[in-house]
Amino acid sequence: MTIIDPSAETLTIREMCDTYQVTARTLRFYEAKELLAPIRSRSKRLYTKQDRARLQLILRGKRFGFSLEDIRQLLDMYNRNGSNQAQLARTFDLGQDRLAQMKAQAAELQIAIAELEEELQGASAALAAFRAAAE
Amino acid sequence: MTIIDPSAETLTIREMCDTYQVTARTLRFYEAKELLAPIRSRSKRLYTKQDRARLQLILRGKRFGFSLEDIRQLLDMYNRNGSNQAQLARTFDLGQDRLAQMKAQAAELQIAIAELEEELQGASAALAAFRAAAE
DNA sequence: CGTTACATTTACGTTAACGTCAAGCACTCT
DNA sequence: AGAGTGCTTGACGTTAACGTAAATGTAACG
Numbered sequence: 493m494t495i496i497d498p499s500a501e502t503l504t505i506r507e508m509c510d511t512y513q514v515t516a517r518t519l520r521f522y523e524a525k526e527l528l529a530p531i532r533s534r535s536k537r538l539y540t541k542q543d544r545a546r547l548q549l550i551l552r553g554k555r556f557g558f559s560l561e562d563i564r565q566l567l568d569m570y571n572r573n574g575s576n577q578a579q580l581a582r583t584f585d586l587g588q589d590r591l592a593q594m595k596a597q598a599a600e601l602q603i604a605i606a607e608l609e610e611e612l613q614g615a616s617a618a619l620a621a622f623r624a625a626a627e
Numbered sequence: 628m629t630i631i632d633p634s635a636e637t638l639t640i641r642e643m644c645d646t647y648q649v650t651a652r653t654l655r656f657y658e659a660k661e662l663l664a665p666i667r668s669r670s671k672r673l674y675t676k677q678d679r680a681r682l683q684l685i686l687r688g689k690r691f692g693f694s695l696e697d698i699r700q701l702l703d704m705y706n707r708n709g710s711n712q713a714q715l716a717r718t719f720d721l722g723q724d725r726l727a728q729m730k731a732q733a734a735e736l737q738i739a740i741a742e743l744e745e746e747l748q749g750a751s752a753a754l755a756a757f758r759a760a761a762e
Numbered sequence: 763c764g765t766t767a768c769a770t771t772t773a774c775g776t777t778a779a780c781g782t783c784a785a786g787c788a789c790t791c792t
Numbered sequence: 793a794g795a796g797t798g799c800t801t802g803a804c805g806t807t808a809a810c811g812t813a814a815a816t817g818t819a820a821c822g
Contacts, residue, residue: 505769516769521810535817536769556732556739557692560809570746577757584750591743594736597691601733604691608726611705615719622712640799651799656780670787671799695779 502531502538512547522550527564556594566590637666637673647682657685662699691729701725 505516519537522528527550530537539547549570553563569583640651654672657663662685665672674682684705688698704718 515811517810517812520770525809536819552739554809555735569750577754577761580750580754580757584747584754587743587747587750591740591747594740594743598733598736598740600690601729601736604687605726605729605733608722608729612719612722612726615704615715615722619712619715619719622715626712650780652780652782655801660779689779 502540503544505537505539508539508544508547511544512551514547514551519547522547522560525560525564527560527567562590637675638679640672640674643674643679643682646679647686649682649686654682657682657695660695660699662695662702697725 503511505519508514508519509516519528519530519539523530523537528539528543528546530539530543532538546567549567550560550563553566554560558566565583565586568579569587638646640654643649643654644651654663654665654674658665658672663674663678663681665674665678667673681702684702685695685698688701689695693701700718700721703714704722
């Protein structure tokens with residue numbers, strides 16, 4: 493028999509919005525894209541702990557510029573959804589590719605940071621000269 | 628005979644496309660957005676060495692997810708366009724902010740890389756188990 | 763039972779960064 | 793002169809990730 497679990501730590505859509513700084517539209521949009529699947533209590537959405545974990549992963553993915561479609565596929569891996577070997581192998585490969593991309597991006601980013609710092613050195617010197625002249 | 632224009636320090640739009648792997652539409656689009664300003668030889672665009680340098684900066688900026696509008700502002704800094712102190716100071720601040728953002732992004736990226744690597748460890752182990760069972 | 767306060771669905775609007783025609787010059791070769 | 797090619801300027805189309813508005817539902821409060 494299925495117990496309804498009164499201690500259900502579920503959040504309403506509004507509580508989710510406040511907690512994670514997203515709009516209700518965003519949550520429904522993610523659901524439409526099959527990134528989330530909250531339970532429904534008579535036409536209302538209820539977000540479980542798993543839903544919240546998924547949302548956090550989604551938001552983290554977005555911070556790195558991954559598309560929602562990318563994220564949807566990555567979520568499968570994080571969930572070890574790959575119940576069969578072929579599926580698991582595919583998501584594994586996908587993760588490998590992504591990892592390589594991220595490392596490349598990190599390397600480029602380091603270079604860009606160094607270059608920008610150098611630029612700012614020059615700008616800083618120019619500013620100092622200006623201020624000295626304004627004396 | 629066709630003169631090859633020995634002093635040709637300029638490239639046509641097509642040569643630019645081939646050299647930098649962008650479409651003509653893209654180059655015209657950047658021009659409309661005031662990121663580029665090639666000279667015109669009787670209704671035709673000619674790209675100078677400076678134009679090419681700018682394009683390279685644009686493309687590099689894009690690789691890091693900067694918007695074209697962001698890039699347009701950064702170009703001002705790279706060009707030391709800030710002929711007056713106020714302008715220079717503003718672009719300098721803009722660069723500072725950008726640098727901070729990039730460093731934060733780099734830090735987050737490192738964390739994400741570590742996490743993803745860990746995930747892949749698990750997935751790899753699961754795959755190995757599968758293959759062993761298939762023996 | 764009416765009002766207030768959110769929820770939900772449906773659907774059109776928005777922005778960025780181009781893609782994709784369409785129609786017309788301007789050459790150059792034949 | 794005619795044909796072909798490349799370049800030009802519109803101008804509408806496209807995708808992602810939501811925003812925003814309208815119409816409707818429902819739950820709790822007094």
